[in-house]
Amino acid sequence: MMLLLASGFLIGPDAMPTRWQDPGYNRLLWIQGPHCDQREDQVIDTIVLHATVNESLESTTRWFMNPEARVSAHFTVGKDGSIVQHVSTFDRAWHAGVSRDVEGRERVNNFSIGIEIVNPNDGIEPFTEPQYRVVDNLVGMLKRRFPTVRYITSHEYVAQPKGRKSDPKGFDWERLRHWEPNIKLVP
Numbered sequence: 001m002m003l004l005l006a007s008g009f010l011i012g013p014d015a016m017p018t019r020w021q022d023p024g025y026n027r028l029l030w031i032q033g034p035h036c037d038q039r040e041d042q043v044i045d046t047i048v049l050h051a052t053v054n055e056s057l058e059s060t061t062r063w064f065m066n067p068e069a070r071v072s073a074h075f076t077v078g079k080d081g082s083i084v085q086h087v088s089t090f091d092r093a094w095h096a097g098v099s100r101d102v103e104g105r106e107r108v109n110n111f112s113i114g115i116e117i118v119n120p121n122d123g124i125e126p127f128t129e130p131q132y133r134v135v136d137n138l139v140g141m142l143k144r145r146f147p148t149v150r151y152i153t154s155h156e157y158v159a160q161p162k163g164r165k166s167d168p169k170g171f172d173w174e175r176l177r178h179w180e181p182n183i184k185l186v187p
């Protein structure tokens, strides 16, 4: 507990803005969350996509700021393509939980970047066109920053035990197919 408080203090989480305003399509607002820590030595090579279930960018950000949540992602993409960054990509966010990737590597948070997409994850409400475009942009940005990125996977795929998570349910992976073969899709 002390450690959590100490690291939270050092990282210096921002307060939620008193009046929320989505930053707008393809614009990024950084609201540092407390739920992160230092990565170990692993190379960053994976992007994990999620759906929030939470209904909005604001409520997701609020949840990630909640001391009881103990979860985070690096980015959340709102329905209009607004982006909030919660954690530096150089730090480890807590998005995948108990997990194992396609190569059998465990603790996927160590070597991945987590992107949350605002969607109820009911398999009915579609992900929006701005979300598809912004997720694609983020992949491009991350690939430039981390040329080692070679997988995009889903929380559903990596969560252990299998069936623990189902997000991002209904995401159209064909929208990211053009990244292959440089980045392999593992939905």
Ligand SMILES: [Zn+2]
Binding pocket: 049, 050, 051, 095, 155, 165, 167
């Ligand atoms: Zn998830």
